[in-house]
Amino acid sequence: MQPELLVAGLGIVALVTYAVLGGADFGGGIWDLFATGPRRDAQRDAIAHAMGPVWEANHVWLIFVIVIIFSAFPAAYAALSIALFVPFHLVLLGIILRGAAFVFRAYSPQSARGAGSGPAGRRWGAVFGTASVITPVLLGMCLGAVSSGGIRVDEGGVSFAGGVPAWLEPLSLFMGALALSLCAYLAAVFLANETDGDLREDFRTRALLAGTAVVALSAILLPLVRRDAPHLWTGLTAGAATPILVPGVIAALLSGWWLRQRRYRLARASAVVQIACLLAGWALAQSPYIIYPGLTLEQAAAPRSTLLFILWTTPAGMALLIPSLWYLFRVFKGEHLALTESARD
Amino acid sequence: MDVLTAARLQMEVSLGFHMFFAALGIGMPLLMLIAEWRWLRTGREHYRDLAKTWGKATALTFAVGAVSGTALAFELGLLWPSFMALAGGVIGPAFALEGYAFFIEAIFLGLYLYGWDRLSPRAHWWTGVPVAVSGMMSGVLVLAANAWMQAPGGFELAADGTLAGSDPLAPFRSPAWLHMALHSTLSCYIATGFAVAGVYAAGMLRGRRNAYHRAALGIALAVGGVTAVLQPLSGDWSAREVAKYQPAKLAAAEAHFETSSHVPLMIGGIPDEDGNVRFALHIPNALSIMVGRSPETVITGLNDFPRDERPPVAITHIAFQIMVAAGFAMIFVALWFGWARWRRRPEDRVLLAMVLAASPLGFIALQAGWIVSEVGRQPWVIYGIMRTSDGVTPQAGVPATLFGFTVLYLFLGVALVALLRGLTHYSGPTATEEDAHAA
Numbered sequence: 032m033q034p035e036l037l038v039a040g041l042g043i044v045a046l047v048t049y050a051v052l053g054g055a056d057f058g059g060g061i062w063d064l065f066a067t068g069p070r071r072d073a074q075r076d077a078i079a080h081a082m083g084p085v086w087e088a089n090h091v092w093l094i095f096v097i098v099i100i101f102s103a104f105p106a107a108y109a110a111l112s113i114a115l116f117v118p119f120h121l122v123l124l125g126i127i128l129r130g131a132a133f134v135f136r137a138y139s140p141q142s143a144r145g146a147g148s149g150p151a152g153r154r155w156g157a158v159f160g161t162a163s164v165i166t167p168v169l170l171g172m173c174l175g176a177v178s179s180g181g182i183r184v185d186e187g188g189v190s191f192a193g194g195v196p197a198w199l200e201p202l203s204l205f206m207g208a209l210a211l212s213l214c215a216y217l218a219a220v221f222l223a224n225e226t227d228g229d230l231r232e233d234f235r236t237r238a239l240l241a242g243t244a245v246v247a248l249s250a251i252l253l254p255l256v257r258r259d260a261p262h263l264w265t266g267l268t269a270g271a272a273t274p275i276l277v278p279g280v281i282a283a284l285l286s287g288w289w290l291r292q293r294r295y296r297l298a299r300a301s302a303v304v305q306i307a308c309l310l311a312g313w314a315l316a317q318s319p320y321i322i323y324p325g326l327t328l329e330q331a332a333a334p335r336s337t338l339l340f341i342l343w344t345t346p347a348g349m350a351l352l353i354p355s356l357w358y359l360f361r362v363f364k365g366e367h368l369a370l371t372e373s374a375r376d
Numbered sequence: 377m378d379v380l381t382a383a384r385l386q387m388e389v390s391l392g393f394h395m396f397f398a399a400l401g402i403g404m405p406l407l408m409l410i411a412e413w414r415w416l417r418t419g420r421e422h423y424r425d426l427a428k429t430w431g432k433a434t435a436l437t438f439a440v441g442a443v444s445g446t447a448l449a450f451e452l453g454l455l456w457p458s459f460m461a462l463a464g465g466v467i468g469p470a471f472a473l474e475g476y477a478f479f480i481e482a483i484f485l486g487l488y489l490y491g492w493d494r495l496s497p498r499a500h501w502w503t504g505v506p507v508a509v510s511g512m513m514s515g516v517l518v519l520a521a522n523a524w525m526q527a528p529g530g531f532e533l534a535a536d537g538t539l540a541g542s543d544p545l546a547p548f549r550s551p552a553w554l555h556m557a558l559h560s561t562l563s564c565y566i567a568t569g570f571a572v573a574g575v576y577a578a579g580m581l582r583g584r585r586n587a588y589h590r591a592a593l594g595i596a597l598a599v600g601g602v603t604a605v606l607q608p609l610s611g612d613w614s615a616r617e618v619a620k621y622q623p624a625k626l627a628a629a630e631a632h633f634e635t636s637s638h639v640p641l642m643i644g645g646i647p648d649e650d651g652n653v654r655f656a657l658h659i660p661n662a663l664s665i666m667v668g669r670s671p672e673t674v675i676t677g678l679n680d681f682p683r684d685e686r687p688p689v690a691i692t693h694i695a696f697q698i699m700v701a702a703g704f705a706m707i708f709v710a711l712w713f714g715w716a717r718w719r720r721r722p723e724d725r726v727l728l729a730m731v732l733a734a735s736p737l738g739f740i741a742l743q744a745g746w747i748v749s750e751v752g753r754q755p756w757v758i759y760g761i762m763r764t765s766d767g768v769t770p771q772a773g774v775p776a777t778l779f780g781f782t783v784l785y786l787f788l789g790v791a792l793v794a795l796l797r798g799l800t801h802y803s804g805p806t807a808t809e810e811d812a813h814a815a
Contacts, residue, residue: 348472
């Protein structure tokens, strides 16, 4: 197998991990912004409690994705940086404000109710929530622009087909909305796993709401993909992606069903499978292009030696990372696992 | 403002901002580990309180460092796409390894910060060790990418100027890597140590002379002082290496125009681009002796380079002078403080005032040093291979993004300083409690 395909696969694994873990953290911010009802403060505390120890590590997966793109596919990175100059800058604004506001709130002067609940803390909380809404929308729009065929890479440089920025096309806008609702769904499902009683019911309701939005947006997106990105449609429905997408759709429906049945751990597991299948299917549908239609993975790839270096160092890096991550999640998430297990017995 | 100037300024603002947090991210974990280790050894609670406070400061600065570092990874492409199209495949391995180090740091920082009540004291201390080690390693590894830009090698270009092949270890084989990594790592400990020491010197000047403050001052200046005293050795190594592979940078830093032997070392002075330097002190033969250990050493001057291949002389020279002056001022304060502690004298007001005055010098030296390194490489982005003007984006919107980022970073900087000040409001146990504890 060509090394560029293996590295691209590695990139997709990192992207899926970021989408699941980082996406849930964005979703946490969304539900912080829209915290309502009598348990508003408890909802926010549960979100902060769930994110606090892990969000930095979850964020690093994005840096991995970026490093893989610019090391292994430098030509694509350069082209995307030119074409998506504006949305990438806005993504950065969101990422910077989201992360900074989350810790600034945690370490703001305390009121009687706890950390971050003073007036300064509430302001940072609003910044955190707003940035958590904007960033996944923009990332989804960028993903839409990459696969829509709207970015043209040729001898003359980088431009937009038809002159309209590809990230503002309807397909990209709906991709942004889909990304937002997926983050909200993931977060609510995860939080329902990590809470009890009424608070758990709050997050279950939110998950059902977001899940409905995911289904509705998918229903709008399918004809839109067929109309605006026929190459992607073919790849999704008749290409290598189909065997992955079908289990993805099944997992999505099962996740919603199990959520309804209050089988939270099953709902969580199938939500993760759903995200993984969606992204992997999307990647397969647009392969061998990294930016359709101007740049294939092979054309964008770095010299073979660099690709091999990335591949060969991965097992060593993962040998360090995976036990460390396991320890992190065991120390901070293990207690919830034990709680939910004992609750079912 | 033209796009090239705006892009260079945006890079400078972003790197300069990130560097504060990168340096603290390297230095703070060491301080908190020392404090917690003292707590484990002595059982005295002010050490644990100190470790907790420094842990909080680390959390705040690490988060801002992580997101501003993410911004830099994007900005490399957003501002310099042609540079990244060529260099991405060569410097990628440095970033890939740095990514792992950074990941380990983020994981264990989460464990350290939130694990006080969940882990045994000893296990908790050990979760801080990977934070300190991988924080330092991520700095060392990412510097390999910059070192390759200073002294590039290990790659082949195709006829059309694209990258045809490269040695994946090229960044680590750059002759600039090790001496830059050493110099820069030391400067992070110096900057952190002196900045933290200033906070507690200020507290003691306001009358908070308790064990908490004395311990904080002692740990911070032990780290900052020892590294400050070592730094001239690493600086000497750097200067001799730069003379070998980037003679124009050394010449600009020293405002040295005519190639000759017996070159004096210039202290101060304001150079112009034509070779006139006003208001400078000269130490005869000193530069020749520094570089080649002999006054006969010939040092290349700027006049040997065509005008369009010279770095801006005034900025490079003045930044270099600031860095060296700040460095020696800190050595002076460190030695004075060490002497006072050695003689077991209580810190008097003059010494505390000196520590307070020296507290920003580490960061000033760090920023000035990076200006020497980056401005001194101009007009090249990859020394001798690609001009900065050939690497810049065709996007016209850079002045706007420069403005946006500057405002954003100013705003975050002000907010962060306010929060860090809030952390120092805790002044430690009162003197009497502490004396009772000690007794």
